[in-house]
Amino acid sequence: MPASAAQPVPSAWAVMQPVQGRIRFAMALSGLSAAAALGALCALAWSVHALLQSSVSWPWQPLLLAAGLTALAFVLRLAAFNRSHHAAFHLETLLRSRLSEHLAHLPLGYVQQTGSGALAKVMMEDVKALHVFVADSTPLYARAYVSPLLTFALLLWLDWRLALAATAVLGLGVAVVSLALRGSADMMRRYNEAGENVGKAVVEYVQAMPVVRTFDTGTATFGRYQRALETYRDVVKSWYRMSGTSSRLSQIILSPLPTLVVLVWLGAWLTSRDALDAATWLAVLLAGTGMAESLLPMVSLRHLVGKTQMSIHRIHEVLAEPVLPVPAAIPTKMPRDASVRFEQVNFRYMADGPLVLQGVSFEAPPGSITALVGPSGAGKTTVARLIPRFWDVSAGCIQIGGVDVRELQPAALMQQVAFVFQDTFLFADTIANNIRLGLAGATMDEVIAAARAAQAHEFITALPQGYDTPAGERGVFLSGGQRQRITIARAILQSRPILVLDEATAFADPENEAALVAALSNLMRGKTVLMVAHRLSTIRDADQILVFDQGRLVERGRHEALLAERGVYERLWSNYEQAQGWALRGAQA
Numbered sequence: 001m002p003a004s005a006a007q008p009v010p011s012a013w014a015v016m017q018p019v020q021g022r023i024r025f026a027m028a029l030s031g032l033s034a035a036a037a038l039g040a041l042c043a044l045a046w047s048v049h050a051l052l053q054s055s056v057s058w059p060w061q062p063l064l065l066a067a068g069l070t071a072l073a074f075v076l077r078l079a080a081f082n083r084s085h086h087a088a089f090h091l092e093t094l095l096r097s098r099l100s101e102h103l104a105h106l107p108l109g110y111v112q113q114t115g116s117g118a119l120a121k122v123m124m125e126d127v128k129a130l131h132v133f134v135a136d137s138t139p140l141y142a143r144a145y146v147s148p149l150l151t152f153a154l155l156l157w158l159d160w161r162l163a164l165a166a167t168a169v170l171g172l173g174v175a176v177v178s179l180a181l182r183g184s185a186d187m188m189r190r191y192n193e194a195g196e197n198v199g200k201a202v203v204e205y206v207q208a209m210p211v212v213r214t215f216d217t218g219t220a221t222f223g224r225y226q227r228a229l230e231t232y233r234d235v236v237k238s239w240y241r242m243s244g245t246s247s248r249l250s251q252i253i254l255s256p257l258p259t260l261v262v263l264v265w266l267g268a269w270l271t272s273r274d275a276l277d278a279a280t281w282l283a284v285l286l287a288g289t290g291m292a293e294s295l296l297p298m299v300s301l302r303h304l305v306g307k308t309q310m311s312i313h314r315i316h317e318v319l320a321e322p323v324l325p326v327p328a329a330i331p332t333k334m335p336r337d338a339s340v341r342f343e344q345v346n347f348r349y350m351a352d353g354p355l356v357l358q359g360v361s362f363e364a365p366p367g368s369i370t371a372l373v374g375p376s377g378a379g380k381t382t383v384a385r386l387i388p389r390f391w392d393v394s395a396g397c398i399q400i401g402g403v404d405v406r407e408l409q410p411a412a413l414m415q416q417v418a419f420v421f422q423d424t425f426l427f428a429d430t431i432a433n434n435i436r437l438g439l440a441g442a443t444m445d446e447v448i449a450a451a452r453a454a455q456a457h458e459f460i461t462a463l464p465q466g467y468d469t470p471a472g473e474r475g476v477f478l479s480g481g482q483r484q485r486i487t488i489a490r491a492i493l494q495s496r497p498i499l500v501l502d503e504a505t506a507f508a509d510p511e512n513e514a515a516l517v518a519a520l521s522n523l524m525r526g527k528t529v530l531m532v533a534h535r536l537s538t539i540r541d542a543d544q545i546l547v548f549d550q551g552r553l554v555e556r557g558r559h560e561a562l563l564a565e566r567g568v569y570e571r572l573w574s575n576y577e578q579a580q581g582w583a584l585r586g587a588q589a
């Protein structure tokens with residue numbers, strides 16, 4: 001994800017911008033709650049003072065005040081968390097909408113390259129991490145700042161010497177905390193990275209299990225998982241060694257006991273010298289003991305902050321990725337026919353990467369069949385994917401019906417071109433709706449006609465619920481060839497004038513192959529077809545064959561003429577025939 005390098009990663013506060021008002025409100029409520037709790041302690045001190053002065057009269061006023069303020073502190077604290085959770089839900093929805101909106105405008109190539117798993121993780125887990133941070137930590141942060149400040153002000157008003165003593169304990173705690181946190185940013189990054197690697201290794205181990213266990217009983221992937229776990233253990237151990245003592249020491253210093261000991265000791269000494277009255281001492285003991293403790297969440301939240309920062313980084317990376325430029329809506333250019341033209345096209349995947357296509361020029365006239373052939377890595381798939389703008393060309397242009405694809409509205413481009421790639425995807429919906437995709441108004445008769453043409457009708461009607469059978473990941477089990485024919489039915493129903501096709505070779509059993517060939521020839525009828533071709537018959541019958549080698553278009557023409565040239569095509573062809581011969585001899589043996 002290189003684009004994000006140009007822009008600095010925003011702070012957590014900047015990411016919260018849309019809900020900053022709500023978070024401020026939640027923090028204010030939390031701060032008020034801390035003030036009310038302190039007030040309750042003061043009221044308690046007042047009631048004990050009143051009791052000491054006259055033990056016969058019940059100090060109901062201060063006690064009532066203490067009870068009221070305690071209740072208020074609780075209500076405000078609850079309200080603060082309520083508000084922060086609302087803000088977090090709002091932020092979560094906003095971020096997910098922004099991310100999905102942005103993804104919809106990113107080049108398909110980026111989405112494919114990054115991988116659906118990684119993008120889904122950003123949209124689900126990273127946004128969730130931000131939610132947890134906003135919902136659970138922001139009120140605690142407010143308390144961690146407000147409480148010591150208010151307590152200090154109160155202690156100062158009551159007795160400056162005791163105030164300074166309590167603050168000294170707090171200062172010592174902060175100093176030890178800083179010692180504990182020394183180098184922790186780097187450690188936290190290593191810790192989070194090691195944790196993520198364990199997660200990835202677990203997923204790989206589980207996902208690859210069916211493949212791996214048939215080869216090496218899973219030892220290799222288990223080894224990777226084991227190593228990730230060991231690295232994680234080592235990081236945790238060295239972190240523990242590095243900051244364990246100071247971290248535990250800071251927890252002890254910031255707990256109420258040390259402050260209490262200091263205040264009792266100093267207070268007793270002052271009282272013995274008649275320099276402090278009992279009531280003030282009591283008030284200081286009640287209010288000041290918890291002063292340092294309110295800083296503790298700051299320490300425990302550090303880990304959450306580090307994790308959130310990593311999530312923000314990943315969310316930012318996706319949002320900073322530049323969208324595919326779309327022309328202004330008016331005037332709308334429309335292709336004049338179903339021709340496809342490449343003009344001096346150069347293409348590189350990365351700005352500093354090698355050219356994978358160089359000076360590619362050709363024209364596919366309306367209604368013609370063009371086969372793209374060439375050795376592995378020659379650039380055939382890249383040519384096919386540039387037409388639907390998975391990426392934009394680095395130089396030159398691609399025209400459809402005389403219009404540059406970059407000047408077409410995405411909807412107009414989609415109306416012209418249908419794509420059938422090898423990786424079929426079925427949605428968690430009925431088979432009928434999977435065929436209808438993009439054409440919600442299509443009637444059942446039209447769906448059935450398309451399925452018939454795609455040679456899919458028979459196996460669909462043999463399924464338990466026919467066209468209403470659920471497909472998708474948790475749906476009915478379909479073979480690769482059957483899934484392919486459903487996507488072909490989809491393309492037949494859409495009936496777009498240009499067809500870009502990555503021809504399947506994987507489903508080689510004779511029955512499937514025959515059905516697939518029939519389905520494809522129905523789909524291709526009357527269309528301008530550009531296909532990455534693997535099968536003999538389609539290459540032979542193509543109106544033109546484009547031969548690619550190392551990103552260049554090296555030969556073009558019809559089958560017989562190209563064979564006569566005795567160049568790259570002839571070599572590919574004889575390799576192909578040889579392989580067919582081996583396959584046949586293998587089958588006969």
Ligand SMILES: Nc1ncnc2c1ncn2[C@@H]1O[C@H](COP(=O)(O)OP(=O)(O)OP(=O)(O)O)[C@@H](O)[C@H]1O
Nearest residue numbers: 113349350356374375376377378379380381382383
């Ligand atoms: N997403 C990508 N990022 C970077 N380079 C890529 C990417 N996809 C393909 N390439 C490179 O571009 C070149 C052309 O690849 P392409 O997939 O277009 O070849 P192909 O002719 O379709 O090969 P095959 O028949 O093996 O599928 C190769 O060198 C490949 O390594």
